[in-house]
Amino acid sequence: MGNNEKKTSLPEEKQNITIAHIAASAGVAISTVSKVMNERPGISPGTRKKVWAAVKKFNFTPQASARELGGRNGKTIGIFSAFIQDPYCSAMMGYVFHAVCLAGYFPLLCPVDSPEQEAFYVNELLSRRVSGVLFVSSDVFSQEEIDRLVASTEVASIQTDIPGVPVINTNDEESTYEIIRHLITLGHENIACLTPDLRYGNVKRRLEGYRRALLEAGLPYREEYVKYRDLSLSSRDISELMAFSHPPTAIHCATDEIAQRAYLYLRSAGIRIPEDMSFTTFDGLESSQLMTPAPTTVAQPLKAMAEEGVRMLVHNIEHPTDTDLAEKILPSIIRLGGSAAPPRKNGLSLR
């Protein structure tokens, strides 16, 4: 280094320095610079040193677009997800992003909530020649658009059912079955269910588990005990449930997003958990631990699912030969909190 740094020699602010400048400055050919910077063999130590010196001197950073030009690709992974911001997605996204970064890739977020956005992002990802695409609890509007992606890049999915795409899931049906069984064993006979609409396969399977647990126990499955809500859940829904001649003694929520909303309504209605109402949920998010009492919940292995999804995708990217097409199920566990207890003998009336 020494004192020969002539920073002031370029009055033109924006004159981008290119590999050619470095070559000139080091007194070698362009290709030599490239070889040095990419650790290619066949360059003498002396030349290497000269080149590196010039690189440092100008703070030269090769331009990614140029380097990606010849089919070489740039280690990015597109992340398709719904354009929402509930606690489940936030948590999952956090894990996914970190896993992607740790694997040495850049995540390219594609928040999709309309067919137009879907088309836009499919184009964008194709044009950027991403290494792969991960669907995370994502909507799929046009199978055709998705197929364009699938045709020309690696794909994997987390909790999104797309034909022909390897997927990470949890045992939605069985674990919901288990937790409803748990409520039934405690003595509950009227169990309500709050669930998002059934456009997602995993949500559908959860409801299926709820239904099976009831029927196997000889309890009726009643549509009016099931509310299909998400953001739209309101305190009216709760009061409607409580107004039944046999009001539920337990409520199961198919997602923590809904559970957290329902919890607030129950609390403000003065309905105590678990004395007046047992309460179970699905997801097991950390933020849900703030509910009092802590919920009895189906805890999904969120982090493991994120990591496994990314691992699988990256594996398929880096070993295109033995591509993994399986569906992989990471089991959830039932985490007991204090929110589920035997029902009161005399039921509960709001008046």
Added chain:
Amino acid sequence: MGNNEKKTSLPEEKQNITIAHIAASAGVAISTVSKVMNERPGISPGTRKKVWAAVKKFNFTPQASARELGGRNGKTIGIFSAFIQDPYCSAMMGYVFHAVCLAGYFPLLCPVDSPEQEAFYVNELLSRRVSGVLFVSSDVFSQEEIDRLVASTEVASIQTDIPGVPVINTNDEESTYEIIRHLITLGHENIACLTPDLRYGNVKRRLEGYRRALLEAGLPYREEYVKYRDLSLSSRDISELMAFSHPPTAIHCATDEIAQRAYLYLRSAGIRIPEDMSFTTFDGLESSQLMTPAPTTVAQPLKAMAEEGVRMLVHNIEHPTDTDLAEKILPSIIRLGGSAAPPRKNGLSLR
């Protein structure tokens, strides 16, 4: 379309189609295809149609790297942030990502938790010629590295103090002052404070507000009432506070991350809020509403801060002339919950 789609003509799977193929297929020159696809004038409607037909037929998507080559840039924004996943960051990141996407840019996440990562991501962003970089509650290890970014791209920051970088902040000092005042007005004289270490400027300012409120009220500022913890907060910290001869009757947490942890410890220690202990927090995250009672808190305008930060950055990107260098302060508000009440006359002892 019709039936002349000869999909089977290419046994070579990966033969990428380029603009040249489209030109050949449409029977025009390469430049013509480019002009059509970029809506340039001077092409007759007939030719346009022919070209678009060929484009559709091959599902042609121009390659982003090639198009970015000549100084044209690709609408990406780098997001520097600490490599952590607390509820505050998750929420802020969600807002930031969405704002960036809505502005028509791609967010490029750079989770930095070491000088090496910082250097790596600085290089990566420079090499990708990002349109701008946004720092979000970020660590800064080497000012020199950051300066390299600042020198060659637009930058802005949210709650990160970096010399020469426009920043969005909230009134940390004043609003902490206000909420501590509130506690003092209620009659509290021993107020503990849980805060992360002071490496972040805004955290430092919050502690300053706490200190000023005490001193102005004629109360002593005692180091032993201040615990510098984040992930490391443990139930021992709570019991230590309670073991003082004059144990605190109120605890203020400088972040919701800490507040949520502290809340769980208080709950499991059987310390009731607000009967045994008043409890105030800073952040006002939605998930904190699940605490019972809902916390009295300094609610930051998270979404507004994210949007304003992105707006400012995008503005500077798109109007490089009148670049905005100000510090902008979006005020927080005190949101009253039920967690702060007058202290018990007889204090509280754990034995």
Added chain:
DNA sequence: AATGCCATGGAAACCGTTTTCCCAATTATG
């Protein structure tokens, strides 16, 4: 009918790298 002017579209330069040759110089071999 000769000239000038648009409108259209093509040829080629360019962007900044990597990569493939190939040449020259050095060293080893007969």
Added chain:
DNA sequence: CATAATTGGGAAAACGGTTTCCATGGCATT
């Protein structure tokens, strides 16, 4: 000492677009 083998490094051809400029043909103008 002449020749072959090896090595370091350079020239140029990709890569896939955009953009500039120029050529052509048809039309209107005098």
